[in-house]
Amino acid sequence: MLVPILVTLYILIALVMVISLLLNGVRPSKTLAWLLAIFTIPVAGVLLYILFGRNRRKSKMFSLKNQFGTLNKLENVTCSPDISVNKQKITSLIHKTSSCPVTCHNDLELLKDGKNTFESIFEALEEAKEHIHLQYYIFEDGILADKLLEVFERKIAENVTVRLLYDGIGSYSLSKKYLKKLKHIGVETAQFLPFKFGRFLTALNYRNHRKIIVIDNKIGFTGGINISDKYLKGDPALGKWHDTHLKIEGEAVDFLNRIFVTDWFLASGNKVDISAFKMHGSARKGTSLQIVPSGPDDDFDVMEQVYFSIINSAEKYLYIVNPYIIPNHAILQALMTAALSGVDVRILMSSSTDIKLVDWCVRAYFESYLKAGIKIYLYDDGFLHSKVMLCDDEIASIGTANLDNRSLQQNYEAQAFVYDKDLCLQMKSDFLRDCEKSIVLGDYKKYKERPWIKKLIEGFAKLLSPLL
Structure with a gap:
């Protein structure tokens, strides 16, 4: 008698989640994946969805801005940084999505x-x-x-x-x-x-x-x-x-x-x-800069949109320092497109991370990077924990946000986007100096021939990337 009741209860809970997914789902592929998990992995599928699948952007369960209206627009401090028209669009994007204008007196x-x-x-x-x-x-x-x-x-x-x-x-x-x-x-x-x-x-x-x-x-x-x-x-x-x-x-x-x-x-x-x-x-x-907060209850994917826009705006170079680069489809395509278009795209990261599973997942994208002409530098003199992005001597990004699903979708983050040539040149010099100390991965054909067991482990880790 108890078993039929539990099965019925489970089906009802699953149906409620299905309705929630259909009403609040963001990406069709993600929605379909969660539907399959709920119906093919009894109990665990429901628990995983509760933990990782719900759309906070729709529910506003942890809304910060709506609870306490502190991030209002302050037009009196808005100013225009000395950057190209192409990059000015990024400052407008930030202002519209996070209500944080450019400040110049810093x-x-x-x-x-x-x-x-x-x-x-x-x-x-x-x-x-x-x-x-x-x-x-x-x-x-x-x-x-x-x-x-x-x-x-x-x-x-x-x-x-x-x-x-x-x-x-x-x-x-x-x-x-x-x-x-x-x-x-x-x-x-x-x-x-x-x-x-x-x-x-x-x-x-x-x-x-x-x-x-x-x-x-x-x-x-x-x-x-x-x-x-x-x-x-x-x-x-x-x-x-x-x-x-x-x-x-x-x-x-x-x-x-x-x-x-x-x-x-x-x-x-x-x-x-x-x-x-x-x-x-x-x-x-x-110095001109914008302070950009982001979180799971924002109306838009603020940090993802800003990173995506900076990558697409790159004309000469794009240099990234980040320990946890596990790109979603949009970020990956933007990086590859920039490199294939002739932009000097370089990624500097540690030769290993503090979490082995994450390390495998990070490496699962190396082959795609190299195929597109992105240069990878593995720093082995300690652990690089910086979250830095440099673009065309015009934008320097410094803060807390990684290039992974957790930072772009789930965590509350804060990033400073600085529009200053002198700072960009200083950080660019530091970046190139660290690259000289690092192991360079640039040969796509050679990297592709790595042992199949490594490819298998990376492929498995890649499946878990939305949860990392």
């Missing part, structure tokens, strides 16, 4: 690797007079965390408000002992979508991958570096971690702060009065 400092980045961060934290806002995907116990605790205690004694937002999965190892210390000295903390059984199925796959520090709405930091000692000491498996970060002073910091405040409201339920924050801009017209 001073930037490019920070490479952990030592330089954290020296700059701690120096800036000591200058705080009003508030310190920190938001990290990974915040781990260790030397850096202890040093931050000391700074927080001193600044709170000076009546500086300190708020720390950390991701429930990325910072899962953060100890209760450390959190108690933070609370004891007066740090306000919030956890983004905690790892709880009641929310496991709805929240596990949607993480806040942003790395942001804002000090007095005047100084900001963003990029790929987390609060982890591996940026200082490395780790036994991969060696030293290399990454890229930005220090920003000027109008763009206000947009970083708005992202933080909005995320803070979602995680803690507490509103922060943004009207009390003054927008600071340098007296002269400085």
Whole structure:
């Protein structure tokens, strides 16, 4: 008697999911794949769909902007960067999809690797007079965390408000002992979508991958570096971690702060009065940039559209540094089309990643790249964690977003798109220097002859790419 009831219940649940897919599905191929999974893999198909398949863009279940209207257009700071007409379209795209205009009154400092980045961060934290806002995907116990605790205690004694937002999965190892210390000295903390059984199925796959520090709405930091000692000491498996970060002073910091405040409201339920924050801009017209937030509840695939547009706009060169390049069909075709059109397309990544399955999936696309004339450079002096894209000495992208389904569709990300020739040239020089130290893959015919067992493993991993 129990079995027929359970079967009937399962069929009803599956039918509800089918209706949801038909009403809210994005791509026909993806919809069909989930329909097949639901009906051919009993129970597991339904659970996988709940975890990975639902369209957050339709449901707005985790909507940030709609909960707290902090990312409104600020037309008074909009300006036109000194870039070609072809690239101007990208700035318009960003403004329309994320409501973030180009800001021009900024001073930037490019920070490479952990030592330089954290020296700059701690120096800036000591200058705080009003508030310190920190938001990290990974915040781990260790030397850096202890040093931050000391700074927080001193600044709170000076009546500086300190708020720390950390991701429930990325910072899962953060100890209760450390959190108690933070609370004891007066740090306000919030956890983004905690790892709880009641929310496991709805929240596990949607993480806040942003790395942001804002000090007095005047100084900001963003990029790929987390609060982890591996940026200082490395780790036994991969060696030293290399990454890229930005220090920003000027109008763009206000947009970083708005992202933080909005995320803070979602995680803690507490509103922060943004009207009390003054927008600071340098007296002269400085570096032009846009701060671009993206997430699974945006109306459009913001980060995917911007990356896609930059790739298609490339006329001379397109250089990419990224540890997790698992392109969807659109991004893959854009990269191959650019290379086949004569654009110098180069990809720089580590010779291995921190997750073996991801490493296989990343390599599954190498053959397609090489066939189209894309050059691949494998860096083996540590782990490259940077998320950088350079285009035609006009656009430099630095931030948290990888070129994979997780960053483009599922995670909350933040990326800075900088329109400055000097910065582009500086980063281009660094890129080419790292390429000289790397292993070059450029022979398509030779690579195609790799052992069939590697092709089989890569092919299997490629099937899982939508989940990685």
